[in-house]
Amino acid sequence: MLTLAIQKSGRLSEKTVKLLHECGIAFENGGSSKLKSKASNFPMQILYLRDDDIPECVADGIADIGIVGENIYREKNRPLKIIERLGFARCRLSIAVPKSMEYRNAGDLNGLNIATSYPNILKTFLDEKKINANVHEISGSVEIAPGIGLADAIFDIVSTGSTLLSNGLREVETVIRSEAVLVVGEKLAAEKQELLNKLLFRIRAVQTAGNRKYILLNAPNDRIKDICKLLPGMKSPTIMPLSTEGWSSVHSVIEEDEFWEKIEALKAAGAQGILVIPIEKMIL
Ligand code: ATP
Ligand code: MG
Secondary structure, eight states: OEEEEEESSSTTHHHHHHHHHHTTOOOOOOTTTOSEEEOSSSSEEEEEEOGGGHHHHHHTTSSSEEEEEHHHHHHHTOSOEEEEEOOOSOEEEEEEEETTSOOOSGGGGTTOEEEESOHHHHHHHHHHTTOOOEEEEOSSOGGGTTTTTSOSEEEEEESSSHHHHHTTEEEEEEEEEEOEEEEEOSOOOHHHHHHHHHHHHHHHHHHHHHTEEEEEEEEEGGGHHHHHHHOOOSSSOEEEEOSSTTEEEEEEEEEGGGHHHHHHHHHHTTOEEEEEEEOSOOOO
């Protein structure tokens, strides 16, 4: 049995649970009261923890694997490795200073008091840049520290930057970028490794499908060549004749990112009746 530690409730939990469900793993959601639950169709149990406790729990072997923000993984600096980046809970850890402060480069941080909940990551950054600043560790509401005179600058999570703005702060250095990651301890028994490989296979199939769409369209046969050039597909597009003489249906896979651009080009090339359908799983 594989034990997975996930965040009990917070910005990681909903997407983590969604990913596991998309991997076909059925379990009762932790909700507010549960500490753990067992999957009914996969040999896995899930532990619900505060995100800060996940790295330690995996390093100590209480859980075999964990899903946590890369920021926490880096800050806790436990003997773990990232086995898969999961692409959600994207944010960055940045230094911000009051808007009124003059700031040219990291050297201007010398001698300042910087408030943060990420002292280790900050110290590493300051050491690398040979900056002598005072790291002031606080556990929450870091963004209000300069406003109440507790610090001159802050080092904290930024996603859109609106919290900084409303506290009169300006982002000046991006130190790391973070996303949810799947972490594993240093050694795993062979039987658990096998289960982990199964889980990884499923996660990758979901991730690969996630940014691709299945596309179907109709086109006159004399346009098919041009249309196929726009649709590389997994190998090449599938072409099937329509019952209307001289017309075919073309099926392929496209990337989400290039979706709108492709649709325009396909229409211009003579495609009609275009359907775009989500793909649930995809194995390359
Ligand atoms: P816990 O109670 O588990 O300790 P928390 O309050 O420390 O939770 P959350 O705010 O739920 O943490 O954030 C969890 C993780 O989600 C963060 O460590 C970070 O990786 C990511 N994250 C935080 N804020 C954002 C955001 N605004 N946008 C996207 N991801 C974020
Ligand atoms: Mg936390």
